[in-house]
Amino acid sequence: MRRYLRRSLWQIGxxxxxxxTINFFLLHLxxxxxxxxxxxxxxxxxxxxxxxxxxxxxxxxxxxxxFLRYVGHLLTLDLGYSxxxxxxxxxxxxxxxxxxxxxxxxxxxxxxxxxxxxxxxxARRAGKIAxxxxxxxxxxxxxxxxxxxxxxxxxxxxxxxxxxxxGGMTSIEAGYRGWALAGDVARHLVLPxxxxxxxxxxxxxxxxxxxxxEVYHLDFVRTARAKGVRPWRIATRHxxxxxLLPVVTTLGVQLSSILGGAVLVETVFSWPGLGRLAFEALxxxxxxxxxxxxxxxxxxxxxxxxxxxLIYTLLDPRIELS
Amino acid sequence: xxxxxxxxxxxxxxxxxxxxAAVRDLSFSLKAGETLALVGESGCGKSLTALALLGxxxxxxxxxxxxxxLEGRNLLTLDEPTLRSLRGSRIAMIFQExxxxxxxxxxxxxxxxxxxxxxxxxxxxxxxxxxxALMEKVRIPDAERRFAEYPHRLSGGLRQRVMIxxxxxxxxxxxxxxxxxxxLDVTIQAQILDLIGTLKRENGTAVLFxxxxxxxxxxxxxxxxxxxxxxxxxxxxxxxxxxxxLHPYTxxxxxxRPGLGGSGRRExxxxxxxxxxxxxxxxxxxxxxxxxxxxxxxxxxTVPTSIDQAxxxxxxxxxxxxxxxxxxxxxxxxx
Ligand SMILES: Nc1ncnc2c1ncn2[C@@H]1O[C@H](COP(=O)(O)OP(=O)(O)OP(=O)(O)O)[C@@H](O)[C@H]1O
Ligand SMILES: [Mg+2]
Numbered sequence: 001m002r003r004y005l006r007r008s009l010w011q012i013g014x015x016x017x018x019x020x021t022i023n024f025f026l027l028h029l030x031x032x033x034x035x036x037x038x039x040x041x042x043x044x045x046x047x048x049x050x051x052x053x054x055x056x057x058x059x060x061x062x063x064x065x066x067f068l069r070y071v072g073h074l075l076t077l078d079l080g081y082s083x084x085x086x087x088x089x090x091x092x093x094x095x096x097x098x099x100x101x102x103x104x105x106x107x108x109x110x111x112x113x114x115x116x117x118x119x120x121x122x123a124r125r126a127g128k129i130a131x132x133x134x135x136x137x138x139x140x141x142x143x144x145x146x147x148x149x150x151x152x153x154x155x156x157x158x159x160x161x162x163x164x165x166x167g168g169m170t171s172i173e174a175g176y177r178g179w180a181l182a183g184d185v186a187r188h189l190v191l192p193x194x195x196x197x198x199x200x201x202x203x204x205x206x207x208x209x210x211x212x213x214e215v216y217h218l219d220f221v222r223t224a225r226a227k228g229v230r231p232w233r234i235a236t237r238h239x240x241x242x243x244l245l246p247v248v249t250t251l252g253v254q255l256s257s258i259l260g261g262a263v264l265v266e267t268v269f270s271w272p273g274l275g276r277l278a279f280e281a282l283x284x285x286x287x288x289x290x291x292x293x294x295x296x297x298x299x300x301x302x303x304x305x306x307x308x309x310l311i312y313t314l315l316d317p318r319i320e321l322s
Numbered sequence: 323x324x325x326x327x328x329x330x331x332x333x334x335x336x337x338x339x340x341x342x343a344a345v346r347d348l349s350f351s352l353k354a355g356e357t358l359a360l361v362g363e364s365g366c367g368k369s370l371t372a373l374a375l376l377g378x379x380x381x382x383x384x385x386x387x388x389x390x391x392l393e394g395r396n397l398l399t400l401d402e403p404t405l406r407s408l409r410g411s412r413i414a415m416i417f418q419e420x421x422x423x424x425x426x427x428x429x430x431x432x433x434x435x436x437x438x439x440x441x442x443x444x445x446x447x448x449x450x451x452x453x454x455a456l457m458e459k460v461r462i463p464d465a466e467r468r469f470a471e472y473p474h475r476l477s478g479g480l481r482q483r484v485m486i487x488x489x490x491x492x493x494x495x496x497x498x499x500x501x502x503x504x505x506l507d508v509t510i511q512a513q514i515l516d517l518i519g520t521l522k523r524e525n526g527t528a529v530l531f532x533x534x535x536x537x538x539x540x541x542x543x544x545x546x547x548x549x550x551x552x553x554x555x556x557x558x559x560x561x562x563x564x565x566x567x568l569h570p571y572t573x574x575x576x577x578x579r580p581g582l583g584g585s586g587r588r589e590x591x592x593x594x595x596x597x598x599x600x601x602x603x604x605x606x607x608x609x610x611x612x613x614x615x616x617x618x619x620x621x622x623x624t625v626p627t628s629i630d631q632a633x634x635x636x637x638x639x640x641x642x643x644x645x646x647x648x649x650x651x652x653x654x655x656x657x
Contacts, residue, residue, distance in 0.1 A: 218422065219417065219419060219422040219423045220423055220424055220425040220426070222378065222417070222423075223417060223423045223424065223425075223485075223488075224425070224436075225376075225378055225409070226376055226378060226409055226410060226414070226415045226417075227409065227410035227414075227436065227437045227440065227488060228406050228407060228408070228409035228410030228411060228437070228440055228441060229410075229436060229440050230406065230440065233440070237428070237436075238425055238428075241427050241428075242425070242426070315427065316426065316427055317426070317427060317472040317474070318426055318472070318474050
């Protein structure tokens, strides 16, 4: 176990550095830089002004020097400085992190828990009405584009019914505190979390259903029946437990790709999280900030995958770390 | 009194083109402490019979009959919760494949405990202690430690012992062993069958021993039912059956059995010509008639009924005169 972890950590280090390198050069392939954007915005795009900006940002130097400096900083865990925002990248991200974690956490929790429950119910009533309803809805949400779901939810619940806020994370003008603030954030959270989670909710529902139906046909379920185990216990203890492995795999995939979804959803709902920060950074050619966010999300991806491996060994004793 | 009484049990599959009969008109009874072997080729309906006795047939399979009486109660008339409470406690089963018959994500100890807690309730502590005792009883060495092992860490023989411990946990009246040793190698096979025999004698359990291996039957069964294409063709005591088989199919099986002749040389194997008919292609008369050396028009047109004969039951139009016709089969066998 310890040897496995040590080896994985080495691999993770190499992979993360590799990703950072690729990110760096890919982003520099794109035309335009932060100086151009800023100068364009201020309307004073003289050559001297732009040169001065470039020198200040350190982007006048040859690319390989910029790269070496970037890697050097990374190795000392320094994510760099955003000249655009006038703040260290790490500090900017730290401010936005809680909002994103809240959004990702609640949408993932919603997708996994509700998906498992619905999939479980559908599998236990396979072929009956409840199953048909659940499976049809799951297919529907599976096939619907996320942004469209987001827009529709806003149209219905914010615009037409006026039950939930259109966007943002708090009602700033109300100045809530304590529990009132928590409730206010929760109300703001509903639509973006549902939008972000709905697609995966559909995936988990379908996955758990299919996987349970498959397990129901295995020999050990017949053994459990022959032992006189109650149907509910067969479903939970024997079937569901064995059907959870693919769920963990998908959870890994979901968490690894969630930043992409968060960019979209946070932008649509003006949720002050990392996704929107990344979107703005891209827009402003704020490469230091963008690289910082990408670096951290690559860390998340590799650690999520490590966690998935560890959870596998907990769920299935046949799998051993080697 | 017999512990298990099966009366005219039939099992069929509901298909779009009508019913396909897989097991027909099966009747037998089992007494305490007795081992009855159910022997037949692959696909003749042995496992279906076993599942039917537990009430575990799944659609499209359906069963009907005049009753399956377990300790006097007719299983065909009981509702599912009552059936469930009998399964594993009054009638238990050991399956063929110890590799896949155990849940891979639960320890073997938990799986044995489960039978006890489901049927008798009581504390986990007590159930655990009983599970360990059961593991010792089926001679799993180092039971206390093995309790916490997962199935994949145990050998096939040990896994089958776990299955036996599970099946015997609540001291069932009837134990069904469906090819319990087919997946094991020969030495382990003998140990497992001896174990089942010992436990049966200790507890007075009635055993239905399902096998396709006639070679195991002689030592391990008191009585034998030979099944062909879903019908019992001959039922005798094991001693009688081997001394003087009366149904042509049984005679063929025994002749085809590999073994050592008196001279130490391998006896000549006699194959039964032809193959078992499929469920959809059953002959009109006796199902064995297309392969039978004695078959005549009567056999091909009329299904023979089971008649009491020679201390058993035989379903053959010509079993009475079989000895006079013996040279005929020899001639065919040698040609
Ligand atoms: N779902 C099904 N639909 C149609 N036929 C089936 C179905 N399940 C089983 N059968 C048929 O029922 C017959 C009896 O099967 P069964 O499993 O009882 O055989 P068996 O005697 O136990 O054979 P084996 O020695 O291979 O275990 C077989 O011919 C099989 O093809
Ligand atoms: Mg079978």
